[in-house]
Amino acid sequence: MSDITRAAFLSVQLRSEAEKTRRHLERLPDEHWSWKPHEKSSSLGQLASHLVDCLHFARSVFSEDRSNIDLSTWRPFRAASREALLAAYDEAVSQALTAMASHDDQEARGTWEMAVNGTVRMRRDRESAFADMTLHHLIHHRGQLTVYLRLLDVPVASTYGPTADES
Numbered sequence: 001m002s003d004i005t006r007a008a009f010l011s012v013q014l015r016s017e018a019e020k021t022r023r024h025l026e027r028l029p030d031e032h033w034s035w036k037p038h039e040k041s042s043s044l045g046q047l048a049s050h051l052v053d054c055l056h057f058a059r060s061v062f063s064e065d066r067s068n069i070d071l072s073t074w075r076p077f078r079a080a081s082r083e084a085l086l087a088a089y090d091e092a093v094s095q096a097l098t099a100m101a102s103h104d105d106q107e108a109r110g111t112w113e114m115a116v117n118g119t120v121r122m123r124r125d126r127e128s129a130f131a132d133m134t135l136h137h138l139i140h141h142r143g144q145l146t147v148y149l150r151l152l153d154v155p156v157a158s159t160y161g162p163t164a165d166e167s
Helices: 006-025 044-063 082-101 126-151
Strands: 066-069 111-116 119-125
Touching: 006 044, 006 082, 006 126, 044 066, 044 082, 044 111, 044 126, 111 126, 119 126
Parallel strands: 066 111
Antiparallel strands: 111 119
16 A cells, blocks of 8 residues: 555545446436435435535545535535436546545545534544545445335446346
8 A cells, every 4th residue: 555645545446436336327217306215215316416415525525624514505416317417426526536636645634524504513534534424425325326226127237246137
């Protein structure tokens, strides 16, 4: 690991998970954008759009020391279609990787904090904040998305190996 910075190592992980996630997003049916598996669940479009917001955290973690979310003005990203989602997703991945590329090891281990309406809710080293707010968050919601796709009888893309649809 001595030949690669921590941020570069994390970028490799993000790039890999982002590519896997995109394969699932490419299969989203526009005609089911508002479909929900349960009344308490997010719609297919809302869940998929949230993946873009997860990526925005990476940009924040690696380009700011502190992020303050003002709930009176913050609005989650909402794509109206698969095409719009994929364009925003690709841009968010690019912005995250660009922000990560400028950090050396000391900066990657530096502190980042997230506040909501001025109250600090999280103070972590950048690596941990990135792992929780972006990488693991992306993987978690991608898993939910695969269930949505299965319930809609949309062939599920491979993630870490072939699916029943690709065997």
